[in-house]
Amino acid sequence: MTDPVAALSGLLGGKGWLSGDDTAPYRRDWLDRYGVAPLGVARPATTAEVAGVVRICREAGIALVPQGGNTGLCAAAVAARPDSVILSLARMNAIGAPDRDSGTILVEAGVVLAALHDALEPHGLIFPMHLGAEGSARIGGLVGTNAGGSHASRYGMMSDLVLGLEVVLPDGAVWDGLRAVQKDNAGYPLRKLFCGSEGTLGVVTRAVLRLFPAPKQRATALLAFPDLASMVAFGTFLREEAGEFLSGLEFFSGLGMSLVTKHLPEIVLPFATRGAAYLLVELASSSRHVPLDDILAFTLEKGMEDGLVGDGALAMSETQRAHFWRLREEQPEGQRLEGDQLKHDIAVPPGAIARFVEAGAALCEGILPGVRINPFGHLGDGNIHYNLSPPEGRDGFEGKGPQIGEALARLATGMGGSFAAEHGLGRTKIALADAIRSPQERALMARLKAAVDPSGTMNPGVLVDAAE
Amino acid sequence: MTDPVAALSGLLGGKGWLSGDDTAPYRRDWLDRYGVAPLGVARPATTAEVAGVVRICREAGIALVPQGGNTGLCAAAVAARPDSVILSLARMNAIGAPDRDSGTILVEAGVVLAALHDALEPHGLIFPMHLGAEGSARIGGLVGTNAGGSHASRYGMMSDLVLGLEVVLPDGAVWDGLRAVQKDNAGYPLRKLFCGSEGTLGVVTRAVLRLFPAPKQRATALLAFPDLASMVAFGTFLREEAGEFLSGLEFFSGLGMSLVTKHLPEIVLPFATRGAAYLLVELASSSRHVPLDDILAFTLEKGMEDGLVGDGALAMSETQRAHFWRLREEQPEGQRLEGDQLKHDIAVPPGAIARFVEAGAALCEGILPGVRINPFGHLGDGNIHYNLSPPEGRDGFEGKGPQIGEALARLATGMGGSFAAEHGLGRTKIALADAIRSPQERALMARLKAAVDPSGTMNPGVLVDAAE
Numbered sequence: 051m052t053d054p055v056a057a058l059s060g061l062l063g064g065k066g067w068l069s070g071d072d073t074a075p076y077r078r079d080w081l082d083r084y085g086v087a088p089l090g091v092a093r094p095a096t097t098a099e100v101a102g103v104v105r106i107c108r109e110a111g112i113a114l115v116p117q118g119g120n121t122g123l124c125a126a127a128v129a130a131r132p133d134s135v136i137l138s139l140a141r142m143n144a145i146g147a148p149d150r151d152s153g154t155i156l157v158e159a160g161v162v163l164a165a166l167h168d169a170l171e172p173h174g175l176i177f178p179m180h181l182g183a184e185g186s187a188r189i190g191g192l193v194g195t196n197a198g199g200s201h202a203s204r205y206g207m208m209s210d211l212v213l214g215l216e217v218v219l220p221d222g223a224v225w226d227g228l229r230a231v232q233k234d235n236a237g238y239p240l241r242k243l244f245c246g247s248e249g250t251l252g253v254v255t256r257a258v259l260r261l262f263p264a265p266k267q268r269a270t271a272l273l274a275f276p277d278l279a280s281m282v283a284f285g286t287f288l289r290e291e292a293g294e295f296l297s298g299l300e301f302f303s304g305l306g307m308s309l310v311t312k313h314l315p316e317i318v319l320p321f322a323t324r325g326a327a328y329l330l331v332e333l334a335s336s337s338r339h340v341p342l343d344d345i346l347a348f349t350l351e352k353g354m355e356d357g358l359v360g361d362g363a364l365a366m367s368e369t370q371r372a373h374f375w376r377l378r379e380e381q382p383e384g385q386r387l388e389g390d391q392l393k394h395d396i397a398v399p400p401g402a403i404a405r406f407v408e409a410g411a412a413l414c415e416g417i418l419p420g421v422r423i424n425p426f427g428h429l430g431d432g433n434i435h436y437n438l439s440p441p442e443g444r445d446g447f448e449g450k451g452p453q454i455g456e457a458l459a460r461l462a463t464g465m466g467g468s469f470a471a472e473h474g475l476g477r478t479k480i481a482l483a484d485a486i487r488s489p490q491e492r493a494l495m496a497r498l499k500a501a502v503d504p505s506g507t508m509n510p511g512v513l514v515d516a517a518e
Numbered sequence: 519m520t521d522p523v524a525a526l527s528g529l530l531g532g533k534g535w536l537s538g539d540d541t542a543p544y545r546r547d548w549l550d551r552y553g554v555a556p557l558g559v560a561r562p563a564t565t566a567e568v569a570g571v572v573r574i575c576r577e578a579g580i581a582l583v584p585q586g587g588n589t590g591l592c593a594a595a596v597a598a599r600p601d602s603v604i605l606s607l608a609r610m611n612a613i614g615a616p617d618r619d620s621g622t623i624l625v626e627a628g629v630v631l632a633a634l635h636d637a638l639e640p641h642g643l644i645f646p647m648h649l650g651a652e653g654s655a656r657i658g659g660l661v662g663t664n665a666g667g668s669h670a671s672r673y674g675m676m677s678d679l680v681l682g683l684e685v686v687l688p689d690g691a692v693w694d695g696l697r698a699v700q701k702d703n704a705g706y707p708l709r710k711l712f713c714g715s716e717g718t719l720g721v722v723t724r725a726v727l728r729l730f731p732a733p734k735q736r737a738t739a740l741l742a743f744p745d746l747a748s749m750v751a752f753g754t755f756l757r758e759e760a761g762e763f764l765s766g767l768e769f770f771s772g773l774g775m776s777l778v779t780k781h782l783p784e785i786v787l788p789f790a791t792r793g794a795a796y797l798l799v800e801l802a803s804s805s806r807h808v809p810l811d812d813i814l815a816f817t818l819e820k821g822m823e824d825g826l827v828g829d830g831a832l833a834m835s836e837t838q839r840a841h842f843w844r845l846r847e848e849q850p851e852g853q854r855l856e857g858d859q860l861k862h863d864i865a866v867p868p869g870a871i872a873r874f875v876e877a878g879a880a881l882c883e884g885i886l887p888g889v890r891i892n893p894f895g896h897l898g899d900g901n902i903h904y905n906l907s908p909p910e911g912r913d914g915f916e917g918k919g920p921q922i923g924e925a926l927a928r929l930a931t932g933m934g935g936s937f938a939a940e941h942g943l944g945r946t947k948i949a950l951a952d953a954i955r956s957p958q959e960r961a962l963m964a965r966l967k968a969a970v971d972p973s974g975t976m977n978p979g980v981l982v983d984a985a986e
Binding site: 149150151152153154174195196198202203206207209210214219223224225226227228229230231232233234235236237238239240242243245246247258262263282283285286289290291292293294295335336337339340341344345348397398399400401402428431432433463466467468469470471472473474475479483486487488490491494495497498499500501502513514 | 617618619620621622642663664666670671674675677678682687691692693694695696697698699700701702703704705706707708710711713714715726730731750751753754757758759760761762763803804805807808809812813816865866867868869870896899900901931934935936937938939940941942943947951954955956958959962963965966967968969970981982
């Protein structure tokens with residue numbers, strides 16, 4: 051057998067094959083917690099080169115780890131063992147011309163999300179996926195993790211926004227599923243199956259995405275609530291009064307707000323009232339004829355009248371709007387600057403958010419008294435980043451992270467929710483998943499994996515262990 | 519081995535097991551073209567009974583054919599051979615209480631779609647799936663075929679509206695995937711995989727569905743266009759000006775209109791102008807504060823000014839609105855009353871509709887001169903029911919149906935579209951699918967089938983033949 055490293059180097063050339071110290075920028079995950087030095091990093095420039103890399107690795111039994119922007123939070127895109135090759139799609143970053151009549155665009159997997167936003171701007175079209183990592187996250191990784199973000203309740207997750215895919219399968223064959231239609235039921239929904247498969251079933255190389263007309267106007271408000279139950283009730287009212295305009299419905303906690311103002315003092319609340327919870331509401335419309343500001347003001351006044359909303363402010367300028375969003379987006383940074391943290395990616399039915407947060411707090415307090423709870427996330431879809439900081443004055447969690455994680459996961463699933471809402475399982479949540487998911491579910495996933503990747507070289511150790 | 523018929527009869531009792539002539543109402547497909555008498559019809563009342571039926575059939579090697587409302591157009595829900603059991607979910611028709619704060623509801627698979635609409639009405643909530651067969655189609659069948667219908671471009675297909683599923687797997691185990699959240703990435707997207715799997719991977723017994731607030735107002739118009747290209751251009755304009763309100767964007771042809779007025783003379787166009795194409799536009803809003811009629815009138819006037827729209831009428835009452843919808847909904851009936859027909863369930867990117875219809879007409883004319891083309895469907899998602907009537911004065915298609923079907927399928931897929939948009943493959947499109955889909959795609963589907971249903975008893979001969 052040819053030496054696989056020589057074969058990869060020969061196939062890809064100097065720009066396409068990195069080894070030794072050159073692999074350093076690709077080695078560690080976003081949180082710098084996982085990742086060993088791989089055999090090398092393959093940086094193919096074409097689908098054919100990707101297929102070549104897949105074949106060489108498969109023949110040599112080398113674990114192949116696809117990597118997009120490497121912004122994942124579950125370590126799915128770094129190597130767990132040294133006899134791995136990281137496959138970076140970064141050089142495949144072509145953006146096609148948008149089709150305005152059809153609302154579609156063809157992009158390569160290595161396109162950075164923010165670059166796609168920028169490319170669409172002059173065309174009056176949007177790709178409505180927004181998340182904190184959009185300046186680094188790449189389309190292939192967003193597909194692989196079925197990313198959600200802050201606009202998902204209006205526009206959907208990646209799975210809803212991907213019309214077609216090109217995927218290099220584990221045997222090196224290329225599946226051309228680059229259709230450009232919403233309605234396609236010519237067999238099993240392969241395009242959906244690959245969304246969220248975390249590189250374990252193949253390598254996404256190109257995608258046809260769904261586009262929408264750019265909004266012609268927006269209205270944005272920041273609100274304070276006396277408690278989460280009031281926020282949830284107001285959320286229901288908003289959906290019923292302004293359902294189709296709701297682009298953002300982002301909440302964060304009183305603790306989160308105080309951590310942000312402590313560590314990022316240039317950020318200030320636009321009103322004096324402090325709340326147990328805050329909500330950023332954004333409405334957007336494709337029509338100029340909609341009194342969007344009035345609609346938002348009306349809901350806000352009604353919410354105050356009914357005693358749900360404690361205080362609030364409407365953004366009067368684009369600068370103010372950007373400031374409101376920054377308040378929300380700096381929530382993770384405020385907490386990071388506070389020290390060690392535990393992140394949980396929970397979803398519950400939106401109506402259960404207050405109950406979850408309260409019951410979760412009791413569970414956490416029982417396991418680690420004084421632990422500080424900082425839930426924030428997406429009211430529209432019930433996605434709660436239920437993050438924890440250590441008890442005041444302490445550095446860590448006394449090794450109780452896994453116990454807390456499992457307790458919260460069981461609480462969420464018991465409410466019809468998920469313990470892996472939009473970050474996936476990766477490597478870090480396999481043990482948790484195996485503790486939570488039923489034997490039927492685990493077996494089904496293992497069988498799907500074995501059916502599509504019988505040799506097990508595609509991102510092994512991620513999502514599910516194929517041995518039943 | 520116990521006699522399986524005796525075992526099924528014993529398990530299900532007199533209400534739950536039908537044989538002989540009692541199976542007649544379940545035997546033939548909607549179009550009365552397919553279906554042989556089965557061993558019997560199982561009508562379980564609980565998930566446990568479904569699991570029992572699945573186990574008995576699997577052990578005896580009996581083909582099990584799940585059936586919902588039996589409104590499918592591709593014969594997936596009737597028996598192809600006598601040693602089959604039809605599994606009707608009709609007795610499992612419980613509807614849970616809707617969760618208003620979360621926008622969710624739990625229903626059994628046998629619930630008829632219209633019954634769900636009715637049940638939600640007093641709660642001010644909608645399940646936004648609408649199609650001609652809604653008075654008979656059941657939730658399980660809608661999931662199995664991943665139904666689309668007339669509201670899909672705004673609200674999505676079943677796959678987008680199903681949050682959780684309970685499925686009896688081919689080995690009789692029950693997969694409890696009854697989560698109630700949009701964001702769930704705890705492994706492969708099983709809920710998505712079952713949507714559109716046509717009963718070949720298991721039996722859907724319950725579903726958690728996504729609900730939306732009922733619109734507080736609607737505005738509806740019927741428009742005539744000189745040609746399809748003008749209609750497509752107007753569709754783009756509508757999306758850009760009234761994108762989030764567009765609930766219905768249904769088109770039909772000049773021929774379709776003339777067949778309807780010929781066979782259903784009580785139906786009249788609300789204006790004198792005749793067009794090559796007609797479009798029913800419906801806007802809906804959850805807000806009372808939106809000038810919806812003005813927005814529709816504005817777009818219509820602009821469309822006329824720009825020479826895109828030939829004529830049009832706004833519905834001034836609920837009666838008129840119902841009449842406009844009837845014009846659209848009777849399109850299939852008008853054509854059926856004209857005699858023999860060929861149905862095609864095409865999707866192309868919306869911007870390619872006019873090109874597809876024109877190029878398709880040339881293909882059809884080349885194969886069977888004089889054949890009459892009656893395309894109608896959904897402008898928002900590019901779904902064209904490209905149906906044909908025989909040449910004037912003739913009864914049939916001279917056996918040229920398959921040739922025409924394959925030519926249209928290749929034309930659609932060549933444009934990035936689909937030859938099986940929302941009706942699925944069933945039994946009737948397997949040969950066509952195998953002619954069109956790539957060996958990679960076919961092999962992948964066969965492997966998925968074999969992985970989940972290794973004994974091959976779940977609806978064999980539907981969607982894909984498991985032998986690679």
